[in-house]
Amino acid sequence: MSQSTGGGEPRADAVALPDAAPRAEADASQADASRAEAITRTEAVIVAAGSSLRMGGPDKLDAILAGKSVLRRSIEAIAGAGVRRIVVVTNAARVTELATAEWMPEAVIAVVAGGGRRQESVAAGLAALATGPAPTAGAAPTARPAPTAGAAPTARPAPTAGAAPTAGAAPTAGPAPTAGPAPTAALDPIVLVHDAARPLVTAALVAAVAQAVADHGAAIPVLPVAETLKRLAGDLIASTVDRTDVVTAQTPQGARRSLFERAYEQYPPFGPETWTDEAALLEACRIPVHAVAGEATNLKVTVPADLARARAILESHPDIPGPSGLGRVGLGMDSHSFGPGEPLALGGLQIDGAPRLVGHSNGDVALHAVADALLGAAGLGDLGRLFPADSSTPHGIDSRVLLSTVAQRLRSAGWRPSNVDVTIVAARPKLAALLPRMAVEIAAVLGVEPDAVNVKASSGNLSGPEGAGRSISANAIAWIVPIGSGRAAADDDGRGE
Numbered sequence: 001m002s003q004s005t006g007g008g009e010p011r012a013d014a015v016a017l018p019d020a021a022p023r024a025e026a027d028a029s030q031a032d033a034s035r036a037e038a039i040t041r042t043e044a045v046i047v048a049a050g051s052s053l054r055m056g057g058p059d060k061l062d063a064i065l066a067g068k069s070v071l072r073r074s075i076e077a078i079a080g081a082g083v084r085r086i087v088v089v090t091n092a093a094r095v096t097e098l099a100t101a102e103w104m105p106e107a108v109i110a111v112v113a114g115g116g117r118r119q120e121s122v123a124a125g126l127a128a129l130a131t132g133p134a135p136t137a138g139a140a141p142t143a144r145p146a147p148t149a150g151a152a153p154t155a156r157p158a159p160t161a162g163a164a165p166t167a168g169a170a171p172t173a174g175p176a177p178t179a180g181p182a183p184t185a186a187l188d189p190i191v192l193v194h195d196a197a198r199p200l201v202t203a204a205l206v207a208a209v210a211q212a213v214a215d216h217g218a219a220i221p222v223l224p225v226a227e228t229l230k231r232l233a234g235d236l237i238a239s240t241v242d243r244t245d246v247v248t249a250q251t252p253q254g255a256r257r258s259l260f261e262r263a264y265e266q267y268p269p270f271g272p273e274t275w276t277d278e279a280a281l282l283e284a285c286r287i288p289v290h291a292v293a294g295e296a297t298n299l300k301v302t303v304p305a306d307l308a309r310a311r312a313i314l315e316s317h318p319d320i321p322g323p324s325g326l327g328r329v330g331l332g333m334d335s336h337s338f339g340p341g342e343p344l345a346l347g348g349l350q351i352d353g354a355p356r357l358v359g360h361s362n363g364d365v366a367l368h369a370v371a372d373a374l375l376g377a378a379g380l381g382d383l384g385r386l387f388p389a390d391s392s393t394p395h396g397i398d399s400r401v402l403l404s405t406v407a408q409r410l411r412s413a414g415w416r417p418s419n420v421d422v423t424i425v426a427a428r429p430k431l432a433a434l435l436p437r438m439a440v441e442i443a444a445v446l447g448v449e450p451d452a453v454n455v456k457a458s459s460g461n462l463s464g465p466e467g468a469g470r471s472i473s474a475n476a477i478a479w480i481v482p483i484g485s486g487r488a489a490a491d492d493d494g495r496g497e
Contacts, residue, residue: 042084046088050197076103110128190257192253200297202297221250225248263287334473338472340355348366360389366442367399403446404445417447424455
């Protein structure tokens with residue numbers, strides 16, 4: 001190649017270097033395609049059978065984190081990453097509850113009972129994956145079958161002759177197995193094992209681990225240790241540990257299914273050894289485990305303080321799926337004409353001496369407007385679809401019952417009312433003295449503080465059917481926020497599912 005002249009200008013016959021940008025873009029595109037392909041061949045076991053002893057109270061997996069339980073977030077994160085077949089392993093008492101949960105993603109093909117140790121639970125999940133339905137190419141995953149608590153292994157195999165090696169020790173007999181990719185990916189899929197207590201895992205990390213398994217046979221995400229490590233002798237510092245090559249392990253941890261099966265053949269899940277994660281088992285079998293960069297946000301919820309950290313992470317990392325901490329706004333409107341009979345039901349009150357409003361329910365337009373505003377904000381349809389005006393809805397039903405049901409559905413979807421503003425348009429009866437009581441009644445039905453509800457009224461100024469005294473209408477604006485955010489975060493009781 002020609003050299004440039006002393007003046008710094010290239011000679012006319014100088015050869016231009018090719019632009020590296022297109023090549024870099026092509027390499028990145030190829031890497032993205034490779035990760036996407038790896039995900040389509042990936043299955044997962046989500047381990048949710050722990051005891052939560054360190055939380056010192058309710059099950060940590062039921063704790064509400066920005067509108068959803070920790071367990072739900074973890075399952076949806078793995079499904080949302082594109083994993084098409086998932087088995088959830090839980091304790092036997094919760095199998096039916098979780099298998100029938102409305103929010104459970106279609107990618108979950110089974111919910112099975114786990115064992116007393118992690119390795120027993122993972123083995124139960126692997127067995128369910130091996131026998132469960134396989135998705136049809138290009139089709140949505142099949143619906144999970146009704147599970148039975150017996151899905152987990154129930155009997156311990158007889159121990160093999162000879163003393164078992166201690167946990168973590170490498171076996172001394174037999175050749176070391178190789179960890180290369182299986183020749184037929186469809187028959188030897190990638191299997192990821194994820195802690196249900198890690199609800200903030202991102203799709204990028206799931207894809208990175210899956211790709212590393214496709215390339216190397218087994219992989220886990222790790223983070224470098226930032227703190228100085230000390231070794232104790234009683235209550236005294238014995239020495240400082242060199243942290244140069246020390247990392248902390250995260251999940252999901254993955255391997256080819258055949259490698260997990262080979263490892264469990266060598267160390268049966270009900271054997272005397274106890275493995276704290278899948279990498280420890282694979283290491284003991286001399287199966288190489290590749291390390292990929294983990295995520296600092298992929299924390300494990302272990303103690304109550306971790307929930308506060310997780311909430312802060314969700315607020316500051318919009319790339320992690322979850323409801324926005326800013327909440328949502330909905331608008332509701334309703335109108336009913338006066339009819340025969342009394343009393344008038346309005347704003348949760350019964351007003352004697354005023355004619356009732358015509359409707360399939362008791363016709364409380366204010367509560368109907370609030371209900372529609374809440375449903376609209378949460379994206380849950382409308383009151384007419386939830387309570388159609390037919391035989392499925394009792395005639396004359398109290399609208400407070402309707403609104404209470406809507407509030408429950410809202411919380412089941414991970415939201416809570418934060419503020420409601422109602423405007424009633426009516427020429428009759430006079431409402432000014434009743435508005436504060438209406439606000440208190442609506443707040444009680446919604447389960448919020450009275451100052452979170454405002455009710456005001458207009459006479460209609462002689463305009464339209466309301467102004468002429470033939471009907472009453474109401475408009476409502478509702479602001480909803482994720483459960484676990486805002487001023488009521490400390491009061492969330494974990495019943496958001």
